Amino acid sequence: MIPKEMKDRIRKQIEGSEHPREQVVNVMYALQSHYGYLSDEAVIEAAGLLDMSPLEIEELATFYDFIYREPVGKYVIHACDGVVCWMFGEESLVDYLCRTLAVEIGEITPDGLFTVLPSVCIGYCDHAPAVLVNGRAYGPLTPEKVDELLEQLRRDHFILVQDR
Amino acid sequence: MSEQVLMSNYRPDRPASFDEYRQSGGYRALTEAILRGSPRDVIEKIKKSGLRGRGGAGFPTGLKWSGVPDQAPFPRYVVPNTDEMEPGTFKDRVLVNGDPHMVIEGITLAAYAISARKGIFFIRPSYEMDAELIERELEVSRDAGFLGDRILGSDFSFDILVHRSAGRYICGEATAQINAIQGNRPHPIKGGAHMTEEGLWKRPTLVNNVETLACVPHILRNGPEWFRGLARTEDGAGTKLYALSGKIERPGCYELPLGTRLGEIIDGAGGGMRGGSEFKACLPGGASTAFMTKEFYDIEMDFDPLKRAGHRLGTGAIVVFDRETCLVATTLNLMEFFARESCGFCTPCREGLPFIRDLLRRIENGEGKESFIPLLHDMVGYLNHAYCAFAPGAAAPLKGLLEYFPEEVLEHISQKQCPFGRGEKTPEQRRE
Numbered sequence: 001m002i003p004k005e006m007k008d009r010i011r012k013q014i015e016g017s018e019h020p021r022e023q024v025v026n027v028m029y030a031l032q033s034h035y036g037y038l039s040d041e042a043v044i045e046a047a048g049l050l051d052m053s054p055l056e057i058e059e060l061a062t063f064y065d066f067i068y069r070e071p072v073g074k075y076v077i078h079a080c081d082g083v084v085c086w087m088f089g090e091e092s093l094v095d096y097l098c099r100t101l102a103v104e105i106g107e108i109t110p111d112g113l114f115t116v117l118p119s120v121c122i123g124y125c126d127h128a129p130a131v132l133v134n135g136r137a138y139g140p141l142t143p144e145k146v147d148e149l150l151e152q153l154r155r156d157h158f159i160l161v162q163d164r
Numbered sequence: 165m166s167e168q169v170l171m172s173n174y175r176p177d178r179p180a181s182f183d184e185y186r187q188s189g190g191y192r193a194l195t196e197a198i199l200r201g202s203p204r205d206v207i208e209k210i211k212k213s214g215l216r217g218r219g220g221a222g223f224p225t226g227l228k229w230s231g232v233p234d235q236a237p238f239p240r241y242v243v244p245n246t247d248e249m250e251p252g253t254f255k256d257r258v259l260v261n262g263d264p265h266m267v268i269e270g271i272t273l274a275a276y277a278i279s280a281r282k283g284i285f286f287i288r289p290s291y292e293m294d295a296e297l298i299e300r301e302l303e304v305s306r307d308a309g310f311l312g313d314r315i316l317g318s319d320f321s322f323d324i325l326v327h328r329s330a331g332r333y334i335c336g337e338a339t340a341q342i343n344a345i346q347g348n349r350p351h352p353i354k355g356g357a358h359m360t361e362e363g364l365w366k367r368p369t370l371v372n373n374v375e376t377l378a379c380v381p382h383i384l385r386n387g388p389e390w391f392r393g394l395a396r397t398e399d400g401a402g403t404k405l406y407a408l409s410g411k412i413e414r415p416g417c418y419e420l421p422l423g424t425r426l427g428e429i430i431d432g433a434g435g436g437m438r439g440g441s442e443f444k445a446c447l448p449g450g451a452s453t454a455f456m457t458k459e460f461y462d463i464e465m466d467f468d469p470l471k472r473a474g475h476r477l478g479t480g481a482i483v484v485f486d487r488e489t490c491l492v493a494t495t496l497n498l499m500e501f502f503a504r505e506s507c508g509f510c511t512p513c514r515e516g517l518p519f520i521r522d523l524l525r526r527i528e529n530g531e532g533k534e535s536f537i538p539l540l541h542d543m544v545g546y547l548n549h550a551y552c553a554f555a556p557g558a559a560a561p562l563k564g565l566l567e568y569f570p571e572e573v574l575e576h577i578s579q580k581q582c583p584f585g586r587g588e589k590t591p592e593q594r595r596e
Binding site for chain 1: 248249250251252253254257258282284288289290291292293327328329330331332333344345346347348349350365407408409410411415416417447451481483485489494497498500501504505507
């Protein structure tokens with residue numbers, strides 16, 4: 001269950017909207033950021049908040065690639081495999097990331113930090129090859145720079161203050 | 165450098181501020197229109213300017229706007245489209261990030277033209293930084309009285325919300341976008357009334373690309389004739405943001421006269437081929453356009469000249485390939501994209517694209533047969549029978565491959581391997 005305070009905030013946002021269904025993606029994002037992914041429980045909660053059926057939420061949740069229906073790491077690395085980024089890789093970024101982190105696509109690293117997902121063109125072709133991590137883009141990348149980025153994200157994780 | 169309009173305030177280090185936009189004449193067109201003009205006058209000027217949609221289709225903007233009937237019900241909506249998920253395309257990101265208030269003024273003028281009350285700024289998740297930027301700048305615009313209730317003391321009230329999308333290519337298609345905003349599964353909607361009559365929540369709705377909207381304040385300020393004069397072609401109008409990527413020296417977004425020749429764009433703004441490599445082909449307007457060879461190097465990059473040559477300008481995102489790049493593998497990559505992004509609603513698209521992908525993968529891996537080639541030609545035809553424009557778009561690069569590079573496909577088959585030594589692993593092979 002989400003905390004009451006959060007539920008009230010979401011409810012207020014829905015009530016403030018002329019058409020509550022316009023809020024469905026925002027609600028899924030909010031619940032996802034609370035649980036770390038859109039859990040079964042979150043699907044049911046979203047349905048309750050929006051007066052929709054869980055099935056209606058499910059058909060949206062499974063459609064969108066930025067809604068995660070399975071657990072993911074703290075940092076979700078959307079590695080671009082669009083045509084421009086592909087052109088610049090001897091080995092694709094996805095393959096390199098999976099090999100370096102010793103995970104398969106969609107898995108979580110044992111420290112809970114990373115999940116690698118292949119992504120369609122992320123719109124940073126002028127910085128190819130590029131990845132997107134939690135809404136921020138990084139590029140142009142080489143294997144060395146990918147290593148640096150992972151190191152930096154690990155460091156951030158250890159010094160970031162998290163007030164929940 | 166040619167006249168910079170949309171990128172006149174562009175700076176590499178940060179977005180232009182509200183004050184900088186004001187100093188460059190920003191919000192003057194809106195003030196003028198609201199205080200001394202009329203919606204009809206705005207639409208007439210846009211019609212006369214010859215502005216055509218920059219999102220890919222090239223539909224005349226003034227004509228679209230005049231499709232909202234005078235007696236149409238309220239509330240009416242404007243949906244500035246910043247989904248921009250066409251592979252190779254990143255111009256809208258550069259534009260929104262470069263001069264957010266130019267985009268905001270353009271949206272507000274469109275709203276004024278059709279008496280819309282609400283704008284919904286539809287933006288893809290990988291542009292989250294720009295979504296945050298736009299939200300901040302909307303607040304600045306509201307504080308200055310250019311958005312909100314009774315703008316500049318007039319009867320016109322309008323405000324803009326940011327709608328964060330959660331991905332998927334099809335959401336860039338106008339009717340799918342409406343479904344997405346309404347909280348439905350974003351399938352395209354075909355047939356029925358036009359969006360300008362029955363769009364979002366069955367009310368008149370303008371879905372316009374943000375580059376199109378950003379042209380509007382300039383047209384109103386400087387006149388339709390001036391705008392027409394910006395283009396290099398006789399029938400064309402305005403400048404164009406060409407997004408250049410691939411094997412060139414200076415990838416980036418460049419504003420040039422619409423109709424600038426392909427070779428001039430690549431060798432001029434793009435700085436020529438990377439490291440002295442040789443031009444082989446390019447996609448002229450993103451992934452859903454066909455490969456163009458060197459014989460098109462002198463073509464004017466405008467809607468009509470490309471159409472006459474059997475091509476499409478699309479989004480004007482030019483993806484450049486050199487001689488070392490295997491175009492079978494490239495097309496395979498594009499088909500992977502389309503197969504993954506198909507919404508799955510209709511059969512030709514859902515079933516046809518994975519079938520094409522598998523044929524191409526076998527060719528790329530040296531397991532192809534000559535009989536695959538007529539099969540691929542047939543598939544191009546079948547894709548045109550799909551429900552929406554997604555599958556015909558997906559067919560374009562494949563058609564280009566078969567038409568311009570048949571030898572390269574045959575070489576893969578006869579040599580039983582990729583002549584470029586590439587080869588494409590299946591996900592299963594990668595795991596081994």
